[in-house]
Amino acid sequence: MTSRLFSLTRELSIRTMLFTVVVLVAFAGRPCRAEPLAITPFHTFNQSPLVQIYGLPAAESAVVQPSGKGWTLVAVDVANSYLKRETTREALLLDGEGERITLALRYGVGRSLELGVDVPFVAYNGGIFDGFIEDWHEFFGLPQGQRPNAPKGQLRFAYAKDGRQRLEMDQAGLGIGDLRFTGGWQLYHDGGENPVALALRGSLKAPTGSSSRLTGSGSTDLALWLTGSSDYALPGKWGHAAVFAAAGGLAMSDGQVLKEQRRNLVGFGTLGSGWSPADSFALKAQLSGHSAFYRDSEFSELNSGGMQLIFGGTVALSSRTTLDIALSEDVIVGASPDVALHLGLGHQF
Template identity: 55%
Template sequence: MKKNRLLPVLAFGCLVFLGADEAPAVEITPFYTQNQSPLVQIFGLPAAGNAVIAASGRAEVTIAQDMASNYAKSIDVATREGILLDGESERTTVALRYGAAQGVEVGLDVPLIGHGGGISDGFIEGWHDFFGLPQGGRKEAPRNRLLYSYEKDGVERLRVDDSSFGIGDVRLSAAYQIYGNGPGAATLRTSLKIPTGSSAKLHGSGSTDLAIWITGSRDNALEKWGHWTIFGAAGGMAMTDGKVLKEQQNNLVGFGTIGIGWSPADVIAFKTQLSAHTPFYGDSSLPELGDSAVQLIMGGTIAFSPTTFLDIGVSEDLAVYTSPDVALHLALTRRF
């Protein structure tokens, strides 16, 4: 788990260096992240994406790092099931986008996924105490443990307790610019996730997932203090049967995002978004599996140049136990 952290750090530094020779500028786009629950991030749930695609003949490279601290524990005696998700996960995604023709974009996402006990339990407990947030049983659990387990009807259907790191499920994507007229834009996007990651290690789901969605944005100039943008996305995803809790997996999921941002100066923007999706699993009374997820992501964008910018965000689970209670998101993008 420690070695893979060097990859995004080195890549971030290289990309910043390459883009540091131009005057800064910033635009407001959705965070390039999704639910990092160990039982959800294995599927092809897409990020909303930019409403403006790459121009013909131009390329875009994003390196996104998501670090999540998971602790969720639920038991339902009536349905004879219980779940424990205790551990830390890291997901480094290299996302490539290319303008293949006027109004057409193609892409490739390659994720590297790690699970381990981590070292942040003490910090998270202190954070919750400082802000008066509920611990949800964290203080009674062993520190820095990795244990993902699920039991139903007296049978253990899932158990992951060994640290791991490896490639996840690769994703192919395409987009078509529906319109892009002045400050408004909308794009039809689609992605196909291929089962290249290990489902036993929760690096992948074992399913093939097809997602289709529309993402749009509207930018508005302010007289004195920069500009503000509203953005959103909505769509659905169909999945073949995977290898993780196969008997309970849903084959259709809906998802959406809505957010707003404000840029008071060319070099910085502040933004927040709500992202939600319907359950990936059924036949369960536990929120970790059977409830829809809602996340609040807050942060902003720093522009190093018109072609190089860094997103920084922190997410919280508004629907408790359906996503990690704390996750950090970093994403550096360079346009060529």
């Protein structure tokens, strides 16, 4: 039953990706909003199997939901990883594909207060995008590493140190991840049509997933961060543009995944911008990074931070419904998946 549900989920993800391309072409240029399209960060983060299990948050909007108003999101993140490193003391292999489906809700409960929850479902498999990623890297002249010689369709996440196996996961399947409870407080909003805004956000992650299946970490994590944005009306018919940024910290209790080497404090941040030439779509790009989650390793992929370039756009399907489409590439090689695809269907109510 679990394998069948997993197969259906993977097929749905592929169909959704193809559908979004058609939607982007069909709706770009169609006037379907009575107000400018909000330019906000992509609701995603590092999807490495050794990172996404913790409470690392997305930057989120600098504008919290108004009182009595809400926002829902269905996000799909597909990340393909291949990393093989060996020394006399350590061996690390990350070979597989992960799919994370997040159901999110944000609701304004006061003049400046927003509450929310994220319910994630995490699946792993041997990967169907291995060939696509090799072609992608070849087309853009990006380094292939050991990918061309690696077995296709394999699922195995493993780490050994000093003769002891500290991580081993090779079972495909789908399971619930760690629940996140979120909150946001509007610190500043200038009230303009092209606003300057600042919000304090936080999230609390509960250990509801499975650490042995890498759908959770076994730890309770608390994140606090500031997120700000500034929007600018452009002259003539050039639409509007925005810049956004976020910075904060993540504190984690002792979990079950490489717990002897994991750090309890991690810093993170995002810097990005976007341009909306029409009310129906916007182009966006952002850099998202974090400090190291692990220590006491000779491998920089564990012992150093990660950074991703995430680029794509938002298309308005209606006055209240938007679709984010983005692709990410690892800037610091090995600390995050080679390529990850993000889809986010959001709706205001």
